[in-house]
Amino acid sequence: MKILYFAWFRDRIGKPEETINAADCENKTIADLIRLLVERGEEYATAFEDISVVHAALDMEEVPLTTPIGKARELAFYPPFTGG
Amino acid sequence: MKILYFAWFRDRIGKPEETINAADCENKTIADLIRLLVERGEEYATAFEDISVVHAALDMEEVPLTTPIGKARELAFYPPFTGG
């Protein structure tokens, strides 16, 4: 599964995207995956520090962090939108 | 004093403006003048038939019909505005 990072998620984690083993996501929610990522290192810990500004989309559809990842092909993390 | 007629006032009365003897307006309100005009003929009577849609301006300032004409140089009659 592809994980995309936007705005300061990309800056803090240091990459725009990465591929994660689908098996790592099996039966997991997005929040579960965040806990796994945070263990990977300081850059992830910093990015996900304030969970209140963490938004996620599964296959380009914004969903709550409690959503099971299931068979999604793309997961994106980003802060609140500031376009317009 | 000059009297101006706009929109269907002009159509009904048959002229865009006329000059009236200032003495005829002395100590009169606009409503008093309307009563005088209506006596002049059918075209005026028709124009001022429905007083609820008669609006007036003295020297380009909209005023109630109960306003004394005083020393105004220009009196205009017109229906409610429909611009924009």
Next chain:
Amino acid sequence: MILVQQSDFDPGHELDKLVKDRTDIGASVSFVGHMRARNNGRAVETMTLEHYPGMAEKALARIEAEARDRWPLDASLIIHRVGPLKPGDRIVLVITASAHRQAAFEAAEFLMDWLKTKAPFWKKEEGPDGTNWVAAKDTDENAAQRWTASPKS
């Protein structure tokens, strides 16, 4: 600025002139009134805008000043055409510009509501069913009334 003119206007060009070299403007709203080929179920071939010269300009200037008093506008423009118009023609242009969008939107709505009810213009419609002077609408009067108090905060 306010203009009463027979000739057409170019909304994009007017906006460009208004915001040119300005870097304090964050939002602009441009309203254009367009002539429709039907009104109240009647076909209209020509619509003629009549105005009271002198008083019309004075009324528009007063309405614009009122808007600039009520909202923090960086720029504003009202152009109202007069004379005969055909379906699809532009009738009126209102542009408001401000640092933020709420002021620009509210001021543009206010300007349209007030200029429809407080400026001496009259519309005459001509079509296959004859000629008639357009009657004032209660909905316009009600729209204008909502601004008599202070602006929405």
Next chain:
Amino acid sequence: MILVQQSDFDPGHELDKLVKDRTDIGASVSFVGHMRARNNGRAVETMTLEHYPGMAEKALARIEAEARDRWPLDASLIIHRVGPLKPGDRIVLVITASAHRQAAFEAAEFLMDWLKTKAPFWKKEEGPDGTNWVAAKDTDENAAQRWTASPKS
């Protein structure tokens, strides 16, 4: 129609294309978002608009469809720029057109409120004080909330 593009747009030209040969449109509202040289008291030299390609277009199309569902619009357009912008540059264009002005005004405000809070775009500001990602504003969130019920009648 919705467009996400790096290049600038011409608001007047876009309006012309939208209302060309239409005689049922009585009112159009064009909103333009312009880049300001200062934001929250900080000088800004470059503002970069980032977006989530694919999801951004999908979100804008959905927001436009929602507006056309809520108001009787005859035409609508959203153009959102991405990439680096300088003070004075145009950022976003929303045009709504309808038989009457109330629908056009309300729909344009709705589109702006929703695209600010429901479409995946992010602003990064660079200036003499450094670089920072713009924070979402409560006022934008509140503005968007007022449309969650049915439209004003």
